Amino acid sequence: MTQKAACFPPQVRLREPAEFKRVFAKAERSTDKYFTVLAIVNELDFPRLGLAIAKKNIRRAVDRNKIKRSARESFRLQQHEMINIDIVVMARRDAATANSKILQASLDNHWLRLNKRCATYS
Template sequence: MPEPLFTYPKKEKLKSRKIIKYIFEQGESIKTYPILIRYVENDLEYPQVGVSVSKRNFKNAVDRNRIKRQLREAYRLHKGQLTNKGKNHSIMILYIGKTHLGSEKIHKVVHTLLNEIK
């Protein structure tokens, strides 16, 4: 039975330190301010995604957690673009901006970046 399209199940959450390290060492990157995406192709039947926000730019955990929540939500709504391409990727979404932007701007940027993934 196929998974519903607009979900973000536990198996899609990128937690493996080995894979994250590999993404940063060998992966490709695409960037549109204020978001950077690093990714590698994986052998799984589904994409895996992790999000990160720098503590240097956002001192308060409340602010970092809000941005991470917005990034995960933007991915959840636009992940259909990835599954339509036939390949699956392990992806890290990094928020590199120094100021917080609204959800609409984050959604637009994530949408355009996910389209660029090969």
């Protein structure tokens, strides 16, 4: 039995503006009190994550960094159950005051929801 490594290498990150634009253009959307998460099927064999945590919504850098860490960690642990999708996570104002466990639970629900929605397109 082989276990896949739970890591976050550079190839599973969205980096280029064109990659983000592609997701924003025609994406499946999942929203709750803390996050809006967009996803679209990609042509690769693995999911990728992009973060768009706006200073307009989350004022303090400390809070933005906490949210980014939570999103990366949740993605890192769940990426092997996901299909090949590009994901962009956007934080809402309530995410700044939530603790890490609440953020993790919220993101786990988003991953499941988007996996089901995007599976019909792949």
